[in-house]
Amino acid sequence: MYPGEYVPAGHNTLSSLKDELRSDLTAQSLKEAWMRVSGGMYFKSIDDYYASVDGLDEEQLGEIVSALLPDLRKYESQALVTKVLESLSKPADSPSRQLSRTITADAVGLDNAPGHYTNFLEWMGRMTETKAFKTEHALFEFTRRKFNRDDVRVMFENYNLMSKATLEADSSDSYSHFYTVLNDFSRKVAGEDTRHQIGVRIDPAEVDPETGIAVGHGRADGQKYMFTALIRENRDHNGSITLLGKSLSVAFDDKSWLMEMVLMPFDEARLDFHDFDVSIISEGKAMPSLANEIAAFACRMAVANAITKLLPLARIPLKKSGLLSVDRRREPGQFPGFVDGKKNKRKFAKR
Structure with missing residues (x-):
């Protein structure tokens, strides 16, 4: 209530005050x-x-x-x-x-x-509290591509939930139907929270509610190296990372540069790996030794993806450092961008 504001008869002032609080x-x-x-x-x-x-x-x-x-x-x-x-x-x-x-x-x-x-x-x-402003602002942010897949799904549902009569009534002022469809989106872009405006998609966390475990996949070299990383929070700050049940030093033959590759996503996301328990399991066909760069690379990708699922905001630094963009399914030898299949790149032609 503002001083001097018109209050309709029978309006419960206290309840509206409660809403404002x-x-x-x-x-x-x-x-x-x-x-x-x-x-x-x-x-x-x-x-x-x-x-x-x-x-x-x-x-x-x-x-x-x-x-x-x-x-x-x-x-x-x-x-x-x-x-x-x-x-x-x-x-x-x-x-x-x-x-x-x-x-x-x-x-x-x-x-x-x-x-x-x-x-x-x-x-x-x-x-800024008016319906018109909220709608305008939502449209403006929508044209700036501030939405992710989930927002679009919600808009689609909102639109399909409207009956024909509602749609006609709302469209009569050629405006209100926008508000109905963009309602949830306008709530999202109304605040000062600009994380969704950074050019990286932020999806909701995908964590199993019972166990608190998130899952990430990484692969390299076709079917050879396929890893799944299971990650969960460790509140006691004594977390460990295991690969096929063995510690990283055993699995990677004490090769520190390979172990570092698996720890790299934590550094990029500014996290301490002691705060998480990670178990990496292999589904690929390469055995028995995983102590090589390609396997470490696939493990790194699995861990980066798992961190992103557990903490969606970690997606920003991980994406910007390029850990989520790479998917080396094929070696350069099988890669169509090379003329001789090895190292001579094909000339780029306009098309």
Whole structure:
């Protein structure tokens, strides 16, 4: 509810307030709310705040919060108060704050009187909540290819769920049907979370809910080397990597450069391999020794794919370092890009 906003008769104000409280509680949203409430009065430290409000101390504030939110224990509500005050306490004259004050004021064409800025924030907030803005924004992000396969599947389902009557009613303003179809997508692109905008697809994690295991495949040299890596989290920080049940040093004949190839995906994804248990099994036809570059390469691919399934965000560094793009199913000898089947590349011709 905004002051002076029209409230229809019989409208339950409290329930709508409850819905508003459900919105994300981030440091940024806290600061914006504080900006609206206080008109831009920031305090340098938590002690400064308690000094500025008369007769309130940490315990009393904590009790107020725990009375408002009965689910929280006393120490939790005190911690919540401290955390909120911490995120709000920042010197008002710090360089970054001065700079941001100047920039926003210039950009909006206002002086930096906090009242104006508050009005601007409120106005922008109300505008971005409208159906029209959400739809426009979703369309804009869609044309920028910010979607993945899952989004498209959801859009398709949304469209097919609409009855003929709904479709006609929604299309009458030649607009609302977009909103219905892009609803979930608009929720995704509305936030500050820009991970889906990086040029790498991020799919949902594919982890077995019971065992916590994710599976990745890697292969090289046709049918010879085919590996499946099973990976799961190890909370005790004593994880190990085994190949056919043997440790890497045994499986790779103590060849450190091959063992490093299998560890490489963890380095690229900035993970510690001790935090995971990995078991690599072989389905290929090459036996008995796997101590060679091609096998290590296939193992590396299996591990990289498994990490991606377990932690979808690891896809970005792994993809950018090229660990997911390679699939050396065939040797250069069988590769059609070479004239003599070995090392002379075919001239590239326009086609």
